[in-house]
Amino acid sequence: MATPPAEAPKATVHFHSLGCPKNLLDTEVMLGTLASRGYALAERLDDADAVVVNTCAFIESAREESIQAILDVADLREAGQLRALVVSGCLPQRYGGELAKELPEVDAFVGTGAFPQIAEILDDALAGRSRGVYVDAGRTHLYDHQAPRLLTGPGHSAYVKIAEGCDRVCAFCAIPGIRGRFQSRTLESLAAEVAQLAAAGVREVNLVAQDSTSWGKDLPATGGGRPRLHDLLRHLGEAEKGPDWIRLLYVYPSAVTDELLDVLASGTRVLPYVDVPLQHGSDRMLAAMKRGTTAERQMRLVERIRERVPDATLRTTFIVGFPGETERDFEDLLDFVRTSRFDRLGVFRYSDEEDTAAAELGDKVPREVARDRYRRLTELQREIMAERLGALVGSELPVLVDQPMPRDQAVARLASQAPEIDGHVWLRGRAEAGSLIRARIVSVRQGVDLEATPIAG
Numbered sequence: 001m002a003t004p005p006a007e008a009p010k011a012t013v014h015f016h017s018l019g020c021p022k023n024l025l026d027t028e029v030m031l032g033t034l035a036s037r038g039y040a041l042a043e044r045l046d047d048a049d050a051v052v053v054n055t056c057a058f059i060e061s062a063r064e065e066s067i068q069a070i071l072d073v074a075d076l077r078e079a080g081q082l083r084a085l086v087v088s089g090c091l092p093q094r095y096g097g098e099l100a101k102e103l104p105e106v107d108a109f110v111g112t113g114a115f116p117q118i119a120e121i122l123d124d125a126l127a128g129r130s131r132g133v134y135v136d137a138g139r140t141h142l143y144d145h146q147a148p149r150l151l152t153g154p155g156h157s158a159y160v161k162i163a164e165g166c167d168r169v170c171a172f173c174a175i176p177g178i179r180g181r182f183q184s185r186t187l188e189s190l191a192a193e194v195a196q197l198a199a200a201g202v203r204e205v206n207l208v209a210q211d212s213t214s215w216g217k218d219l220p221a222t223g224g225g226r227p228r229l230h231d232l233l234r235h236l237g238e239a240e241k242g243p244d245w246i247r248l249l250y251v252y253p254s255a256v257t258d259e260l261l262d263v264l265a266s267g268t269r270v271l272p273y274v275d276v277p278l279q280h281g282s283d284r285m286l287a288a289m290k291r292g293t294t295a296e297r298q299m300r301l302v303e304r305i306r307e308r309v310p311d312a313t314l315r316t317t318f319i320v321g322f323p324g325e326t327e328r329d330f331e332d333l334l335d336f337v338r339t340s341r342f343d344r345l346g347v348f349r350y351s352d353e354e355d356t357a358a359a360e361l362g363d364k365v366p367r368e369v370a371r372d373r374y375r376r377l378t379e380l381q382r383e384i385m386a387e388r389l390g391a392l393v394g395s396e397l398p399v400l401v402d403q404p405m406p407r408d409q410a411v412a413r414l415a416s417q418a419p420e421i422d423g424h425v426w427l428r429g430r431a432e433a434g435s436l437i438r439a440r441i442v443s444v445r446q447g448v449d450l451e452a453t454p455i456a457g
Contacts, residue, residue, distance in 0.1 A: 010037075012041070013040070015027055018069060021206065022161055028149045039122070049082065050084035054089045057089075060352075060353075067091075084122060085105060086110060086125060087103075088118070089110070089112060090179075093178050104131075112179060114135070116141055144185060144186075145190070153419075155434065157419055158206070160197070160206070161185070162185055167181060170279075172358040173353070175210050177355050182211065187219075194243065195239065203244045203436060204244065204245040204246075205242075205243045205246050206247045211255075212250045213260070229260055233248065236270065247271045247415075248270070253277070254297075256274075261274075261308040265310070271415050274305050276314070279319050280322070280329075282325075282328075283295050289358070299340070315344035318345065322350045323364050325373075337380055338384075341384050343385070344422050345377075349367075350370060352364075386447035389444045389450060390444050393441050397439065398437070399414055399437060399438070402433060404431065408429055410430065425451070426451045427451075427454055428451065439455060
């Protein structure tokens with residue numbers, strides 16, 4: 001993380017970012033904004049005059065983690081070890097007024113629409129002016145390629161947000177109420193940002209949104225109609241210069257088109273990686289979740305993906321313990337997973353979320369039952385994944401090196417492994433961060449990771 005100002009800085013700021021990659025992007029834009037406005041940036045909390053905690057409020061566990069992070073820093077603010085504490089993101093967007101009453105140690109609460117004002121808000125907090133709640137209902141701020149941004153992760157990998165908000169009505173999800181209506185960035189803005197990142201040495205770009213498959217629906221129509229997601233991916237994949245890998249995350253199952261799958265199978269920079277949250281394998285549960293599909297249609301989607309994208313890495317997520325879920329429903333889910341044999345699978349235990357349809361449903365599943373179903377589904381997927389990874393042993397594949405390690409080792413990833421969620425390749429040999437090399441897969445490590453040796457030349 002850079003500390004840009006050559007002149008004496010206004011103050012030194014430390015960021016604590018929680019939640020998903022989309023949150024991390026908001027943090028990076030706020031960091032860039034503050035750096036451009038005369039603030040120095042501190043990697044360590046001990047070196048900071050002020051702290052910004054960028055929060056997540058997606059599910060109960062995320063809210064609890066965010067609150068604890070705020071309380072940890074609030075103690076320092078109250079003791080006078082910090083000059084200002086600002087809380088930003090989804091938690092104040094959802095509960096800003098309540099938080100202001102409960103946490104007097106916090107100087108300002110910044111909702112998802114007020115990110116561009118972070119410098120002015122911090123100026124006021126450091127000057128001791130009145131505490132504020134900067135929250136407006138409606139749309140979240142969506143940055144563009146001209147926004148200042150400082151990458152916080154490895155310099156060879158970055159996220160790019162293609163859209164913000166969501167218009168879906170899934171019964172369990174509070175995101176539309178937090179992030180607002182759906183809005184797309186333009187193709188031109190996205191192409192410019194991806195080109196800028198590639199020119200700066202980024203080799204992997206991960207495209208994110210709450211609902212990637214809706215990209216373009218709110219953009220102006222041209223002679224060929226409104227742009228669609230496959231148009232964006234084709235443009236990025238066929239650009240004269242760009243990153244080596246472009247990965248698409250978070251596609252909505254009922255909106256996956258043949259044109260999209262054809263681009264994923266095209267062999268350009270766009271990877272054959274399909275991240276599609278299916279959420280359940282029972283018709284009853286899918287109807288209760290308001291997913292607008294059936295288990296049979298989802299199974300046909302899995303088959304269509306594998307037919308049109310033969311090398312596809314297929315990742316999904318499921319929810320267990322949704323209100324009314326019976327043992328029969330759960331067995332249907334297990335059967336669905338056994339048949340589909342996903343490459344990667346994430347599991348969430350249901351929790352009630354305010355202002356969602358599911359929160360009003362009766363017949364809640366006891367927590368101990370949900371925990372047991374989580375365990376059983378996780379164990380099943382672990383067995384499947386170990387087998388699928390085992391099939392890679394002996395193959396030679398490109399890997400992107402994330403980090404050198406002691407004793408001539410390195411941590412890397414295959415194209416089939418998205419950052420932070422899909423495991424690693426442990427290289428038995430020296431390699432530089434950001435290098436894209438070929439490696440021979442030699443073994444599976446603990447059923448989740450792989451071990452490999454670099455191939456000379």
